[in-house]
Amino acid sequence: MAYELYYWDGIQGRGEFVRLALEEAGARYVDVARGSRGTATMMDYIHGRHGFDMPFAPPFLKDGDLVISHVANILHYLGPKLGLLPEDEKSRWFAHGLQLTITDFVTEVHDTHHPLGSDDYYEDQKEAAKLRATNFLKYRLPKFMGYFNRVVAANPAGNGHAVGDRLTHVDLSLFQLAEGLAYAFPHATRNFERDYHHLGRLRDMVRNRPNIAAYLRSDRRLSFNESGIFRHYPELDDEPA
Incomplete structure (x- = not known):
């Protein structure tokens, strides 16, 4: 299953810090807002239409049922999975x-x-x-x-x-x-x-x-x-x- 990255289309912004990690690791991901109705889907999450774990703002990452917001949180989560953190x-x-x-x-x-x-x-x-x-x-x-x-x-x-x-x-x-x-x-x-x-x-x-x-x-x-x-x-x- 591909990761889903939610961020505004048309700019690098804070989402770029997450993209670089995904790209370096060769991970499968979808830049959701760049697709059809992507921004609308992103706003549905922010407005709580997909559950209580609503993010305040993009970027946020969806991995299965897990939604993670904030760049540092996302990278702390992805780091071990993508081999981008030390072991200790x-x-x-x-x-x-x-x-x-x-x-x-x-x-x-x-x-x-x-x-x-x-x-x-x-x-x-x-x-x-x-x-x-x-x-x-x-x-x-x-x-x-x-x-x-x-x-x-x-x-x-x-x-x-x-x-x-x-x-x-x-x-x-x-x-x-x-x-x-x-x-x-x-x-x-x-x-x-x-x-x-x-x-x-x-x-x-x-x-x-x-x-x-x-x-x-x-x-x-x-x-x-x-x-x-x-x-x-x-x-x-x-x-x-």
Whole structure:
């Protein structure tokens, strides 16, 4: 039986962190909202028409009768099934903590272009967005990416992964962060490889994995755009990280 992934059509968004894990593992899955009546089906779950275990918002994953919401929860569930988590419990919980930290960072990325509210257009909050993005690039991006860079460097396995001695969903998510930041802030991240050497190597390693490389070439991988989390507005990309 194929996994069912529910997320908005037309954008990578938070659903992309789950897609990368499924694609890397060669798992069978259906991107439901991209099919006929897919969005309507997704909203039926959110409105509780399929039972009490209704998710608040996408992404969520359906595996048989089980419905799992939130990226970090989904990846914590999929990790052992897809071979994308270490075997020992201590490392698994550390990986989960890293994934939750990535979730925090993704929220901050989103808030650079929508600092006042998601329901208003970017054009209605450009001045506030400029202030938020300047602070983000000067303080928050280096804080988070510096931390992730140190995590990779400190891994006792010494093989360029974030946790353990083989690829995990955390590596895949760090790849997505690096790609998204390069799209949204090409000027500010122009020295990414110099500033975050270990993350740069991890990004390249993930990009060259056969299943990921094939996915990136396919039409299943949507392009970054100005409707997603990572958006490129040149006026927000003034200061180097």
